[in-house]
Each structure stands twice: as C-alpha cells, then as structure tokens.
Amino acid sequence: VGQQHEHDAEFAAFVHATRRRLCALAYLVCGDRDRAEDVVQTALAQVYARWSNIRRDEGPHKYVHRAVVNAAIDERRRPWRREQAAERLPDRAAPVEDGLTLRVIDALSALPPRQRAVVVLRYIEDLDVERTADLLGISPGTVKSQAAKGLEALRGLLGATAPIGHEAA
Amino acid sequence: MSMHEHDETIAMLRGIAADGREATGADVANAMHVGRKIRRRRRAAQAVGSGFVLSAALGVIVVANGMSGQGIEVVPASPAAPPATGDAKPTPGTATAEAKRAVPHQDGNVALLAEALGPDFRPAAEQPGEGDLNLNPASPSAAGLGSGYAAGARIDVFDPADGFSVESACKPTAEEGVHGSECRAVKLDNGRVVQVQDNRTVPGEWKAARSSSAAGVWDSEMLYFARADGTFVRIEFFAHETTQRPAAAQQEVSDKWLTSYIPQLATVAADPRVNPRAAAAADSRVHVTDHDRDQAILQRALGGSFSLLDGTVQLEPGSEKAAELPDGTYSATAELSKISSAAFHAACDAKAGLTACETKTLDDGTVVHLRSWADRDATDSEMLGESAVYLVREDGSVLLANLEVNGRNVSATDADKHATTVRQWLGSLQDALITAVTDPDVVGAPATS
Numbered sequence: 001v002g003q004q005h006e007h008d009a010e011f012a013a014f015v016h017a018t019r020r021r022l023c024a025l026a027y028l029v030c031g032d033r034d035r036a037e038d039v040v041q042t043a044l045a046q047v048y049a050r051w052s053n054i055r056r057d058e059g060p061h062k063y064v065h066r067a068v069v070n071a072a073i074d075e076r077r078r079p080w081r082r083e084q085a086a087e088r089l090p091d092r093a094a095p096v097e098d099g100l101t102l103r104v105i106d107a108l109s110a111l112p113p114r115q116r117a118v119v120v121l122r123y124i125e126d127l128d129v130e131r132t133a134d135l136l137g138i139s140p141g142t143v144k145s146q147a148a149k150g151l152e153a154l155r156g157l158l159g160a161t162a163p164i165g166h167e168a169a
Numbered sequence: 170m171s172m173h174e175h176d177e178t179i180a181m182l183r184g185i186a187a188d189g190r191e192a193t194g195a196d197v198a199n200a201m202h203v204g205r206k207i208r209r210r211r212r213a214a215q216a217v218g219s220g221f222v223l224s225a226a227l228g229v230i231v232v233a234n235g236m237s238g239q240g241i242e243v244v245p246a247s248p249a250a251p252p253a254t255g256d257a258k259p260t261p262g263t264a265t266a267e268a269k270r271a272v273p274h275q276d277g278n279v280a281l282l283a284e285a286l287g288p289d290f291r292p293a294a295e296q297p298g299e300g301d302l303n304l305n306p307a308s309p310s311a312a313g314l315g316s317g318y319a320a321g322a323r324i325d326v327f328d329p330a331d332g333f334s335v336e337s338a339c340k341p342t343a344e345e346g347v348h349g350s351e352c353r354a355v356k357l358d359n360g361r362v363v364q365v366q367d368n369r370t371v372p373g374e375w376k377a378a379r380s381s382s383a384a385g386v387w388d389s390e391m392l393y394f395a396r397a398d399g400t401f402v403r404i405e406f407f408a409h410e411t412t413q414r415p416a417a418a419q420q421e422v423s424d425k426w427l428t429s430y431i432p433q434l435a436t437v438a439a440d441p442r443v444n445p446r447a448a449a450a451a452d453s454r455v456h457v458t459d460h461d462r463d464q465a466i467l468q469r470a471l472g473g474s475f476s477l478l479d480g481t482v483q484l485e486p487g488s489e490k491a492a493e494l495p496d497g498t499y500s501a502t503a504e505l506s507k508i509s510s511a512a513f514h515a516a517c518d519a520k521a522g523l524t525a526c527e528t529k530t531l532d533d534g535t536v537v538h539l540r541s542w543a544d545r546d547a548t549d550s551e552m553l554g555e556s557a558v559y560l561v562r563e564d565g566s567v568l569l570a571n572l573e574v575n576g577r578n579v580s581a582t583d584a585d586k587h588a589t590t591v592r593q594w595l596g597s598l599q600d601a602l603i604t605a606v607t608d609p610d611v612v613g614a615p616a617t618s
Contacts, residue, residue, distance in 0.1 A: 012197045019192035028185075034487060041200060048204030101185040112293040114301070123182040137326075138275040149294050155178045 007051050014060055015044055022068050028120045029072035031109040036072065043067035066135050069121065073113040107157035111150050118143055119150040195498065198577065274444035275301075278324045281440055282404065285433040286322060293321075300407065313429075315422045320408040322434070326443065327401050335393045335401050337479040339364050339455035341465035344476045345485065346375030347387060348469075351457040355392075355431065361439040362453040364393040365431055369424065372417070374473035376489050385410040386420050390427050394438040396447035402438045406430055460506065460614035467505040467570060470605035471598060475503065484574075493594050495552075495587045499576040505605055506569055506616035513559055513567040516540065526559065529603075535560070537603055543574070543591035545584040552576040552587045556595035558602040568613050570606040572598055 019040060026036035047054060047064050054063050108116050114136065121132040122143070129147075133140045279301045283290060289308035290296075296303040300321025304311050314320055327333055339352035348371060352364035370386040389407035396402070408423040439449065461480045468477040474490035475482050484491050484501035491499070517526035517538050526538040538561075543554030554574040561567050572595060579587050605611070 008201065011201065015197045015200060016192045019196060020190060023190065038486065041196070041203070044196075044200035045203035048200050051204075100181060104181055104185045110297075112297050112303075113299060114293060119182070123179050124185070126183075136275070142276050146294060151176070151178050154182075158178060158181055 010055070011048050011051055014047075018061065018064065019044070022064065025065075025120065025125060026068050026072045028105065028108060028124060029069060029113075029117050031105060039068055039071040043071060062135075069117055069135055073117050103158065104154075107154050110157055111153055114138070115146045115150045115153075118146040119154065122147050123151075195578070199498070202577070275324075278326065278402075278443050281437050281442060282322055282324050285437045286430070290322065299409070300405075314408060314426045315419050317411055317419055318408050318423050319411050320406075320423075320426075322407070323405045324437070324443075325403050325405075327403060328399075335364060335395045336455055338391070338393060338403070339366060340457055340461045340477075340480050342366075342368075342477050343465070343468045343473075344478060346371050346373075346473045349391070351461065352393065352455050354453070354455075355435050357435060357439055359439075361394070361449050363435040363438045364395075364453070364455055365435065366391040366393070367424075367428070370420075371473070372420075376473065386423075388420065388424055388427060390431055390434065392431070392434050392438045394435075395450035395453050397450050398447040400447055401450075402443050404434050404438050406434055458614060459612035460616075463505045463611050463614060466608050466611055467503055467602075467605040470601045470608070471503060471572075472601065490594075490598075493590075493597075494574070495576060495579075495583075495590050498578060499552075499574060499591075501572060501574040503570070503572045503602075504616055505611065506571075507613035508559075508567050508569045508616075510561075510565065510567055513538075513561070513569075516557065517559060526557075531603070531607070535607055537606065539599065541592065541595050541599065543588045543595065545579055545581070545588065547581070550577065550579050552579040552584070552591060554588075554591040554595055556599055556602060558599065558606045560606045562613070566613055568606050568611060570602040572602060 022040045022043070023033075023036050026039045027033055030036055030039065043064050046067060047060050051060070054060050108119065111119065117136060118132060121127045121135060122129070127135070129140045129143045133143045136143070138146075279292065283292070283302055286302060287310070289305050289310035290302040291305055293301055293303060296305055298304070298319060298321045301323045303321040304314065304319065306319065311320075335352075341351045342349035347368050350367045350369075352366045355363045355365050357363065368387075368389045368391060370388055372386060387407060387409040389405050392402075392404040392406070394402040406427060408427055437443070441448070458480075464477055464480055464482050468475050468482045471482065472490075474485055474488035476485045477483075482503040484499075486497075486500075494501075517540065519525035526540045528536060528538055530536050538559040539557070541554075541556040543552065545552050552575070556572045558570045559567055560570075574591055574595065576587060576591070
C-alpha cells in the first residue's frame with residue numbers, strides 16, 4: 001500500500017508537469033481540441049496502468065510522448081469525421097489563440113497526418129531528426145523528406161517566402 | 170546556426186501559442202481511475218489467455234470459400250479452429266524481450282504495401298490523404314470505387330506493450346457509429362493465417378453531443394497477422410466519403426471494392442519481409458466468445474452513444490447520451506450475461522428492506538423483471554446507479570442486461586439533483602435493455618467480470 005501511494009504521488013506530479021504540453025502537442029497533430037484532450041487522457045491512463053514498468057524501462061516521458069503522437073495521427077479516430085457545426089458552446093474555456101496560431105493550425109490540418117506530425121515534432125516541439133524518427137517509427141531520411149515537403153506545402157498555404165539556400169532539416 | 174532558423178515558415182510555426190490547459194486534480198483522478206480499469210482488464214485477459222493455450226490441441230476443420238481460387242481460404246475463427254501452421258517454434262519467455270528490441274521500419278513496410286497495391290496507390294507525400302498510401306483519384310482503380318469516396322491504406326507493426334492485441338481487436342467492436350465484425354481467419358497458400366475484420370459505418374448512428382452534424386461513412390478492412398516475437402502487423406485499408414451524404418448504394422459499391430483487395434493485403438500482412446523480421450506466431454487463432462457476441466447485441470440495442478471495445482460496452486464520452494448525465498465525471502458500462510437462478514432470486518425477490526423487482530409483460534407476452542436505482546455513496550462521494558432487466562427463459566436460465574453508472578465527487582448538497590437525473594437517464598435506456606435481453610440471438614454466457 002505504501003508503494004502504491006508513492007507511485008500515485010509520482011504519477012500525479014508527472015501529470016501536473018506534462019499534461020498541458022501534451023495537450024498542445026496532440027492538438028497540433030490532430031487539429032481538434034476535444035479529441036486532443038481525449039487522446040492525452042487515454043495515454044495518461046495507459047501510463048498509470050503500467051507505471052511501475054514504464055518508470056523502470058524507457059521512462060514515462062518518452063512513452064507518453066509516443067502514445068500521444070501515435071494516437072493523434074491514428075485514423076481510427078478520423079480527423080475528417082470531426083463535427084463542424086457547434087450547436088452549443090464548449091463547456092470549458094478554450095485557451096485564447098491569436099490570428100497567427102489559428103492560421104498555422106489551419107494550414108497544418110491540410111497536411112497528411114504523418115507529415116503533419118513530422119512538422120510539429122521537428123519545428124514546434126524542436127526535436128532532432130533522430131528523436132522524431134524514433135517516436136514515429138520511420139527512418140531519419142523519411143523525417144527529412146517529409147519535413148521538407150511539409151514546409152513546402154505550408155509555405156504555399158501561409159504565403160511565407162522561402163529563404164535563399166533553404167535547407168529543410 | 171543552421172539555415173532553417175532563418176526560414177519564415179519555421180518562425181511562424183515556432184511563434185504559435187497553441188497551449189493546453191493546466192492539469193487539475195480531476196485530470197489526475199480520472200487517469201488513475203481509468204488506468205486501474207485497464208490494469209484489471211489486462212489481468213483478466215491474462216487469465217483467459219492461459220486457459221486458451223490449453224485448448225490448442227483441439228481438432229482441425231478447414232472451410233474453403235469463394236476466395237480459395239485466389240490463393241487463400243477462410244477458416245473459422247472460433248476456439249475449435251485449427252492451430253495455425255506457423256513457421257517458427259514458440260519461444261516462451263522471450264517474447265517480451267524480443268518485442269522490446271523491435272523497432273518498426275515503416276518505410277520498408279509501406280514499400281511492400283505499395284508493391285502489392287500497384288501504382289494506382291501513391292505515398293502520402295505524393296498523394297495527400299489519410300493513409301500511408303492513397304488512391305490516385307484519376308487512376309483506373311478509383312473508377313471501381315465510385316464517386317464521392319477516397320481510399321487509402323496504412324500498415325503498422327504493434328508491440329504488445331502498446332496494450333493492444335489481435336485478441337482484443339478481433340472481437341466485435343462498435344465505436345462512433347462504425348461496427349467491426351468479429352475476425353474471420355484467412356489462410357494463405359503458404360499456411361500463414363491472417364485475421365480479417367470488416368468495419369462498416371451505420372450512417373447517422375453516431376452524433377456527438379456538441380454538434381448537430383452526423384459523421385460520414387468510413388469503412389475499412391482491418392487485417393491482423395500475429396508473429397512469433399509477440400508483435401503483430403495491422404493493415405488498415407479504408408474508403409471514406411469525401412462529400413456529405415452520398416447515396417447509400419454508393420457505400421455498397423465501396424464495400425465490395427474494399428473486400429476485393431483482401432487477398433493481396435493478406436499476403437502483405439503475413440510477408441516475412443515486414444520489419445522487424447519475425448516468423449508467424451505458432452498459434453494464430455483468436456478467441457471470440459458467445460459473451461462477446463452477446464455484448465454486440467447489447468451495444469446495438471443501446472445505440473451509437475455506446476461503444477463496444479474488447480468485449481466491454483461503455484458510454485462514449487462526448488456522445489449525446491453522455492451529455493445527459495450531470496457532469497463529465499460520469500461513466501457507464503453495460504453487460505448482458507447469464508446468471509444463476511439463485512442470483513436472480515437474491516436480486517429480485519422481496520426481502521427485509523428491499524421490495525421485489527417490478528414485473529413487466531411485453532406485447533408478445535414475455536415477462537421481464539426490472540430494478541433501477543441511483544444513490545450517493547457517502548463514504549467516497551460517488552453517485553452510483555443501476556438499471557437491471559432480468560429474463561427467465563423457458564429452459565429456466567436467467568439473462569441479465571445490466572447498465573451501471575458512476576459519477577465522482579458528488580457533494581451531499583448536489584446528491585438529490587444528481588440522483589434524479591441519473592434515474593431519468595437510466596429510465597430512458599430501459600427499453601433498450603429489454604430489447605437486448607429478449608433478442609432471440611442472445612446465447613447467454615456468464616459474465617466475464
């Protein structure tokens with residue numbers, strides 16, 4: 001019982017430290033705040049269910065990061081099935097987003113799911129190529145090519161200019 | 170400083186403020202609550218699995234169907250089905266260690282899929298869509314799919330540590346209006362066995378609480394191949410609407426088109442080149458029980474606000490019915506099972522402090538016994554409620570369709586208001602429970618929990 005209490009306390013601290021960032025990450029990858037909350041909550045429940053093993057092995061941060069990204073791009077909860085017409089206002093306040101944020105999120109949603117995840121992990125989460133490849137289960141070469149293609153598509157969507165001698169990754 | 174730091178697009182990406190909200194105590198409590206349920210389910214599954222291995226010596230029946238001319242045949246997916254002709258010796262005790270070493274090699278896997286599907290399917294980078302490969306809408310293959318639909322395929326290799334298994338995936342499922350059949354085993358010429366599941370949308374069944382628009386059709390064939398190292402391959406081959414509400418007949422065309430690809434997809438799923446390299450599992454059967462099938466009947470009766478995953482019927486968060494409960498801490502589970510006559514009498518007979526169950530005679534003369542209640546547990550501030558429908562069958566066996574609801578952190582002040590709402594909510598679903606318990610297709614199996 002004492003050990004369980006210790007684990008619960010560790011887990012609570014972990015949730016308080018990571019949840020906010022995980023929700024932002026899930027939102028950027030899936031483009032839907034409600035679904036992002038579901039994805040993170042499910043991932044955290046899975047982390048809790050195997051807390052003893054995870055903290056001993058790869059660590060909860062890597063595990064939950066991977067679980068959130070994969071769930072957010074998993075088409076079993078299809079982004080295209082997102083409902084469009086809101087009949088009622090959300091029952092909780094959504095964080096305020098500025099015009100730039102909304103524009104970028106809208107543009108990101110036009111990318112294929114895995115490409116979107118690559119762009120988010122590389123340029124918003126600021127992970128290196130190897131870590132991005134590891135989280136998504138793809139090769140570093142694919143990360144580089146998907147990042148380049150994603151940026152090219154975003155450039156067109158956002159109307160940004162390409163730098164001279166641009167190198168994507 | 171690398172060149173990309175000067176990129177205006179990257180600067181925009183880094184400048185966005187898509188922050189999540191801070192965690193609350195309720196978030197922690199919710200995660201722990203669900204996490205404990207996952208742990209319990211896993212323990213139960215392990216117990217079932219140990220008994221399952223013992224049944225491996227049962228007899229062999231192979232039933233060929235119309236697909237046999239394409240190098241595959243379908244075999245029953247029941248526990249009495251044949252042991253697979255796996256090409257590796259089982260290695261007890263090493264599966265976990267091997268799985269941990271397994272690193273997916275997604276690029277190579279997608280290349281194998283592309284080889285099997287042909288040039289009409291292109292990588293996502295060239296043909297945007299929801300898959301690793303997406304159908305070129307201008308290609309000859311797209312002509313067979315019909316208008317208003319797009320299609321694609323994904324391949325993934327799962328590690329058992331993901332908490333997802335062929336066993337659980339292959340049970341009948343329902344989620345957000347998409348119904349998954351129990352798997353059927355498809356046997357390849359080389360003896361390898363791939364499990365195939367049809368996923369079909371029932372248009373209009375799922376409605377989210379915060380929206381008036383219905384979700385569109387997303388149908389798929391899911392193929393699962395279990396491997397000796399404990400990992401398994403999943404291929405999702407899907408077709409979905411690109412416009413709202415095309416004709417229903419178009420869904421039939423799309424579904425026929427999907428199933429026509431099963432032979433080549435099964436070959437890829439079982440391809441030994443799929444990384445990480447692994448042999449076929451020694452035993453590829455899945456164990457779909459009568460209880461799993463009864464749960465599917467119960468879910469259909471309760472409707473699209475309830476999901477069926479891994480044999481468990483649960484209220485789907487965000488659904489119309491979930492929104493009718495007092496707040497977001499509420500969850501609900503339902504089960505259809507056979508109980509003993511003694512248990513029925515203990516639950517329904519009048520005794521000190523408890524009235525007898527209500528009796529209701531249906532239009533066809535069938536008699537069902539009903540009990541419904543909701544109350545706050547003062548020891549832990551939980552609101553508990555239950556609606557139970559009992560049917561005593563002609564052979565004397567008793568079926569119980571049971572819906573349990575649970576809400577947390579209910580103050581004594583709010584208790585009456587919550588209890589009233591929960592009782593009304595349970596009452597609104599009583600007819601669905603009656604429909605399920607009286608369905609002639611119900612087999613009646615003991616509860617698993």
